[in-house]
Amino acid sequence: MKNLSLTVAGFLGCLTVLAQSPSDGSISSTIQVSQVEAHVRFLASDALKGRDTGSPGLEIAAQYIASYFQGYGLQPADSANGYLQSVTLFRESPPSEAVLSFQDQEFLQEKDMLILAGDSTTLEGPAVFVNYGMPEDLERIDLEGKIAVALMGRPGDTNPQTAFFYSPEKRANIAEAGGVALAELYRSAQMPWSLIVNYLNSDQLKVQSPKSDQGIPFLWLNDGQSNLGSLFEENSGEAASLSIGAKNREEVPTQNVVAIIPGTDPELKEEYVLLSAHYDHVGVNAKATGAQDSIYNGARDNALGTTALLSAAQYFSENPPQRSLLLVAFTAEEKGLLGSQYYAQNPLVPTEQVVFNLNTDGAGYNDTTKVTVIGLERTSAQEAITSASESAGLEAIMDPVPEQNLYDRSDNVNFAKQGVPAVTFAPGATDFGPEIMKYYHQVSDEAESLNFNYVEKYCEAFVQAAENIANLGEAPVWQEGDKYEEAGKQLYGR
Numbered sequence: 464m465k466n467l468s469l470t471v472a473g474f475l476g477c478l479t480v481l482a483q484s485p486s487d488g489s490i491s492s493t494i495q496v497s498q499v500e501a502h503v504r505f506l507a508s509d510a511l512k513g514r515d516t517g518s519p520g521l522e523i524a525a526q527y528i529a530s531y532f533q534g535y536g537l538q539p540a541d542s543a544n545g546y547l548q549s550v551t552l553f554r555e556s557p558p559s560e561a562v563l564s565f566q567d568q569e570f571l572q573e574k575d576m577l578i579l580a581g582d583s584t585t586l587e588g589p590a591v592f593v594n595y596g597m598p599e600d601l602e603r604i605d606l607e608g609k610i611a612v613a614l615m616g617r618p619g620d621t622n623p624q625t626a627f628f629y630s631p632e633k634r635a636n637i638a639e640a641g642g643v644a645l646a647e648l649y650r651s652a653q654m655p656w657s658l659i660v661n662y663l664n665s666d667q668l669k670v671q672s673p674k675s676d677q678g679i680p681f682l683w684l685n686d687g688q689s690n691l692g693s694l695f696e697e698n699s700g701e702a703a704s705l706s707i708g709a710k711n712r713e714e715v716p717t718q719n720v721v722a723i724i725p726g727t728d729p730e731l732k733e734e735y736v737l738l739s740a741h742y743d744h745v746g747v748n749a750k751a752t753g754a755q756d757s758i759y760n761g762a763r764d765n766a767l768g769t770t771a772l773l774s775a776a777q778y779f780s781e782n783p784p785q786r787s788l789l790l791v792a793f794t795a796e797e798k799g800l801l802g803s804q805y806y807a808q809n810p811l812v813p814t815e816q817v818v819f820n821l822n823t824d825g826a827g828y829n830d831t832t833k834v835t836v837i838g839l840e841r842t843s844a845q846e847a848i849t850s851a852s853e854s855a856g857l858e859a860i861m862d863p864v865p866e867q868n869l870y871d872r873s874d875n876v877n878f879a880k881q882g883v884p885a886v887t888f889a890p891g892a893t894d895f896g897p898e899i900m901k902y903y904h905q906v907s908d909e910a911e912s913l914n915f916n917y918v919e920k921y922c923e924a925f926v927q928a929a930e931n932i933a934n935l936g937e938a939p940v941w942q943e944g945d946k947y948e949e950a951g952k953q954l955y956g957r
């Protein structure tokens with residue numbers, strides 16, 4: 464591992480001192496397009512190689528953010544290492560080999576099957592066909608010591624995604640009935656085997672959960688020819704064996720970057736508004752060849768949001784609001800919201816003192832007159848956010864694609880689940896169409912393709928929204944009936 468203090472010194476040495484333009488202290492005079500552009504260009508530069516979690520590029524980005532927090536004189540949080548909160552993640556690679564033998568057939572890892580859960584093992588036992596493996600299917604079957612072979616998913620729902628999410632329950636039921644492994648027959652027109660292998664047979668990063676893999680092995684068998692159901696049903700009870708090779712597990716050290724700006728009101732300063740943005744992205748495309756661009760620069764996703772957070776750090780260091788501010792740049796969002804999950808489990812300010820989370824993240828924009836606020840209508844901060852956007856010359860609009868469930872797919876959800884009213888501020892997107900997809904998780908998401916005058920306005924709107932919320936007389940609450948309303952009442956005891 465690199466010597467961090469040397470890295471910091473190096474960066475402080477090369478931070479350019481930007482010419483000070485006359486500022487009257489207002490948001491619009493503090494946030495300058497030159498500074499905004501400089502942040503985005505640095506964070507999205509090829510030098511940081513796509514800011515992949517665990518990579519030196521992401522570590523440099525963390526040092527960059529921490530250096531600015533320090534330069535602006537922000538306060539570190541207690542028990543953080545300076546501005547850094549260490550986050551240790553665990554990378555698990557799939558077993559290099561595995562084989563299921565039944566009758567005269569051998570099913571091989573990757574080619575014919577995918578081990579989705581379970582540790583290295585060798586086991587033998589009759590393979591028993593259990594239909595969908597629903598509780599009512601299991602009632603009539605003696606599974607003690609047997610390998611259960613089931614149809615994927617549930618009756619009437621064989622979508623691979625929902626089958627995957629349902630699998631822990633099915634796996635637990637099979638284990639409770641005495642089964643020693645669960646094999647599901649995979650068949651899907653929308654997601655062919657090669658695609659699912661690509662997607663699932665890869666390294667996974669997780670926040671440590673040591674007990675997660677102590678259940679029975681769970682695997683998918685490729686049933687593309689649709690003949691395995693009858694094979695296992697007709698020969699149900701015949702001998703089978705399963706062997707799973709070792710998985711490779713390693714620790715991946717990474718970090719959230721955290722700072723505090725104390726509020727000015729003697730009472731309200733006990734309450735915090737959490738301003739957040741993930742600063743990681745997805746790294747490089749290892750399969751790119753020759754002169755092909757291989758770097759996912761992530762200018763929109765989320766150098767832009769990180770820049771909004773740095774703009775907030777700059778402005779509020781001189782103009783603190785009544786409530787205190789907690790600024791957090793999250794790692795590993797792209798790996799499954801892991802940095803925010805870790806932070807939510809290991810908060811540096813008691814969560815019940817955090818009254819709101821204003822997160823910024825986004826795929827891209829197709830309308831530079833707007834900001835899209837995911838969750839805008841779900842909290843009583845709606846007016847504070849709408850008027851803030853207006854003062855920056857932008858219209859705040861609601862999530863244009865609620866069916867995509869974006870609210871539950873960004874870092875805000877890890878706080879919403881705990882009851883903290885939360886929204887994600889995103890660049891103006893009126894749909895999730897071609898103009899967004901052109902850049903979303905593509906190597907073309909580069910700084911050169913951004914409209915920096917818009918980025919500046921976006922940052923101003925974000926900072927103004929933060930100021931409005933941090934100065935509200937009453938802390939924002941969930942709208943009545945929201946699915947997180949009850950969690951909010953529990954958290955704040957009101």
Ligand SMILES: [Zn+2]
Binds near residue numbers: 764
């Ligand atoms: Zn993002």
